[in-house]
Amino acid sequence: MTCEDAHLNMHDYISGELAAEQQKPLMDHMDECPNCREFFRQTANIQTSMRDFMQYEAPFELQTAVSSILANA
Amino acid sequence: MKSKRRKIFEKEVLCHLDRLYGYAMHLCKNGEDASDLVQDTYLNALKSEKQYSIGTNAGAWLFTIMRNTFLNRIRRMSRKPASMAGEWIEQMAREDISELRKHGPDPSVKCLDNLLKEDISRAIEDLPDEFKDTVILCDVQGFSYADIATILDIPIGTVRSRIHRGRLILRNLLADWKNVAMGGS
Ligand SMILES: [Zn+2]
Numbered sequence: 001m002t003c004e005d006a007h008l009n010m011h012d013y014i015s016g017e018l019a020a021e022q023q024k025p026l027m028d029h030m031d032e033c034p035n036c037r038e039f040f041r042q043t044a045n046i047q048t049s050m051r052d053f054m055q056y057e058a059p060f061e062l063q064t065a066v067s068s069i070l071a072n073a
Numbered sequence: 074m075k076s077k078r079r080k081i082f083e084k085e086v087l088c089h090l091d092r093l094y095g096y097a098m099h100l101c102k103n104g105e106d107a108s109d110l111v112q113d114t115y116l117n118a119l120k121s122e123k124q125y126s127i128g129t130n131a132g133a134w135l136f137t138i139m140r141n142t143f144l145n146r147i148r149r150m151s152r153k154p155a156s157m158a159g160e161w162i163e164q165m166a167r168e169d170i171s172e173l174r175k176h177g178p179d180p181s182v183k184c185l186d187n188l189l190k191e192d193i194s195r196a197i198e199d200l201p202d203e204f205k206d207t208v209i210l211c212d213v214q215g216f217s218y219a220d221i222a223t224i225l226d227i228p229i230g231t232v233r234s235r236i237h238r239g240r241l242i243l244r245n246l247l248a249d250w251k252n253v254a255m256g257g258s
Binding site for chain 1 (some may be wrong): 111
């Protein structure tokens with residue numbers, strides 16, 4: 001596997017879209033390639049930070065409004 | 074007396090409220106408009122309730138309705154979605170990809186650890202809309218490529234390439250600021 005292929009595959013892996021049979025070749029490449037390994041770690045880290053930081057909770061007023069929309073329909 | 078189907082329907086759509094509000098915040102940029110959009114989305118969902126099969130993908134269905142509701146609202150107000158789709162940012166992604174082809178991924182960019190919420194929000198805001206939507210739906214909301222293709226009404230290959238390029242742009246934006254903040258060149 002080339003580094004370019006590894007890069008494409010690691011994005012799909014992070015998205016949860018990499019087919020099972022393609023995961024082992026990617027892991028094998030990263031075991032041997034410190035560049036790809038570090039790039040993967042950074043990319044996954046950005047995704048985790050995004051997911052953690054961008055969570056919202058609907059305000060109470062909105063929860064009430066939506067419940068009544070559903071109840072009164 | 075509500076039908077059993079109706080009760081299940083309500084349960085299935087209600088559990089996506091927080092996610093929908095999060096996506097509405099990205100689209101509207103303020104809480105008041107976001108709350109309005111969420112309510113309109115539920116009203117529109119009720120109108121097309123029959124099109125939804127119980128036990129299928131309520132999340133993707135609701136997000137599609139929200140996006141269409143938002144686009145209609147913008148059209149009515151006859152203003153274009155605020156886009157800063159600067160050609161330079163596209164260019165940046167293209168250059169990164171050709172670099173990548175030549176040399177493979179370059180992890181030499183440091184200081185991408187301990188990212189702050191402010192950094193992340195600012196970087197996402199700076200992404201051109203088409204990348205922003207795709208990256209948020211994938212990385213924040215956790216939708217599959219197929220769901221995102223449905224929600225945004227674009228081919229799945231486009232979803233994939235926007236996610237790859239969008240993440241690369243994000244990474245570079247973050248790295249640039251961190252580098253400046255750390256006094257690097
Ligand atoms: Zn490599």
